[in-house]
Amino acid sequence: MRMLPAPDPSRPLELTRRGLVAALSGLASALSAAAAKLQDPSFPFGHDSIYTRLFGIRPLLSCRAHTTVIGGSRMPEEVLRAMAEANEYFVDMHELNAAAGRRIAEVTGAEAGLVTAGSFSGMVLAAAACLTGTDPEKIAQLPHPSWDKRECLMQKAHRFGYDCAFRAGGATIVEAETREELVARISPRTAFIAVLASVERSKNPPPGLLMPADLVAIGKQHGVPVVIDAASELPPVDTLTRYVKMGADLVIVSGGKGILGPQSTGLLFGRKDLIEAATLNHSPYTAIGRGMKVGKEEIVGLIVALNRYLKLDHETVMETWNRKARWMAEQLQEIPGLRAEYRINAYGFGEVRFEWDQKIIPLTPRQVQERLKSGEPRIVYYEDDRGGTIQTRTMEDGEEIVAARRLRRFFLEEARA
Structure with a gap:
């Protein structure tokens, strides 16, 4: 056991704000755990929750995975403590975004990374990056691009409800059913090919369904960036690296699902030039992503959650x-x-x-x-x-x-x- 030094009676007791936050957080956690263990089964579930006390809303007992409509995930104590400490200081958000992006790149094996305001935000910014590059005039025009190269090419089997995010980023979605049709529709107007990673788990795949690796290969062959939405694909843990190794140009993963980070965060990672373009379209710049800002506390929380996730068995x-x-x-x-x-x-x-x-x-x-x-x-x-x-x-x-x-x-x- 590590021995603590004896207190110096000549020095007044000092308690920093950070120490107070940590102490209160630890106390609240201990009390919450004790209350859960001692709770009388005759009381309604969550009867003393803050949602009930503050709003009169009864909480839900989830028999689901990390679902946005019920609030996402439960953040671990170390994530909450880190967010509380992050609240104690101001920081240059450009520096913080860059530093967090470097950590995401280290973890994923990508050239660069960026924290986004959830996966939907990552899709918007991915589309914006592929449409504008780093051109300030094009960035200013979104979501109404005036140039031809603005199409998002998708196989019909990869379409899903959230792909409206690509349209929100300024892209026009062009569908194709077969491989031959998709290749034939690649043109100078094609800004990127969008891929839904979850098709790999299809129980009854439609005939001719192209897998992510197929579409990455097509993109490479024709010089078109490939964006893979892998928002909900943790587990397995190699989702964080597999698509980069496959050759995807941009990959999107939720921060508030399997990683157990803040629900309002996501990871966008891939090619350095495209992440630079996404960054210029993102907050704190006054571009299409300005309203998708991620707080300093949330960025810290996500990176702490990511580091924790990597250490898990x-x-x-x-x-x-x-x-x-x-x-x-x-x-x-x-x-x-x-x-x-x-x-x-x-x-x-x-x-x-x-x-x-x-x-x-x-x-x-x-x-x-x-x-x-x-x-x-x-x-x-x-x-x-x-x-x-x-x-x-x-x-x-x-x-x-x-x-x-x-x-x-x-x-x-x-x-x-």
């Missing part, structure tokens, strides 16, 4: 999720009409899939979802037209017990009433 972390999921699946057995099974998903970790016989449990999937969300505790999960899926990766220890108890009671009693 990811196999052990994943097994803690799997253990909770297996236990929940066991608790949902022997309920008439309900089928619950533990399975490994496309990301490589465990989850619980449940469905029911509506002749025995006379509720539609939407009705079950609405009742569980409005009940006590308020359960949210992935609902679909056949049932639902539970993930445990965002759960604190013990929440799987609360969730399983609620689900079992619901399907045994309430759903049949």
Whole structure:
């Protein structure tokens, strides 16, 4: 044990603001943990949360992954402490952006990096970078480019709801269905090719689906930058490096999902010239990204979260999720009409899939979802037209017990009433 020096009685006790913040943060954490352990099960879940005290909103018990609509992730204590300390000082934001970008580049193996205001912001800035380069006149014109080279080429199977971010950055999306069609539509107007990384996990891929590696190769062959959206692709951890090694020109990853950084952060990394262009389009410059500013505390929080993430034993972390999921699946057995099974998903970790016989449990999937969300505790999960899926990766220890108890009671009693 490290021995602390004896206090000097001749010196007055000094407590810096930073020390006070750290002490209060540690005290709050300890009290919160103690309250969670001692909490009487008869009290509603989260009855003493700040959301209830301040707004009268009952919190949710998440059986989902890191989802923006329910607030993203839970930041670890060391991330929160770092953000509190970052609040103590002012800093040159250009210097901070550059320093954080260098760390992102080190981690990813890219030439350069940038902290963005989430993945959507990363997509906007990626599009802007490919359209404008470092030309100040073009930067000033966005989101209404007057030049021809402004097209974002996408295979139709890679289209998804958030690709409007590319349009928000000034690009015009051009679709192609087949490889031949896509290559034929490359022209002097093509600013970049956009790729959705999650197609690699497609269970039933459409015929002719091009993988990220295919599109990177096409981009290289024709001298067109390739932008890969890998926002939700952690795990696996090699998402941070694999697409750079593949040859992608820009890669986008969420900071507020698997990394457990601030929800309003993201990582954009890739070619040095394109990151320089994205930086000029980003805050604190008065360009299209000005409204996507990332606070100094959030930048610090993201880098601390990223450093922490790299040190984790990811196999052990994943097994803690799997253990909770297996236990929940066991608790949902022997309920008439309900089928619950533990399975490994496309990301490589465990989850619980449940469905029911509506002749025995006379509720539609939407009705079950609405009742569980409005009940006590308020359960949210992935609902679909056949049932639902539970993930445990965002759960604190013990929440799987609360969730399983609620689900079992619901399907045994309430759903049949």
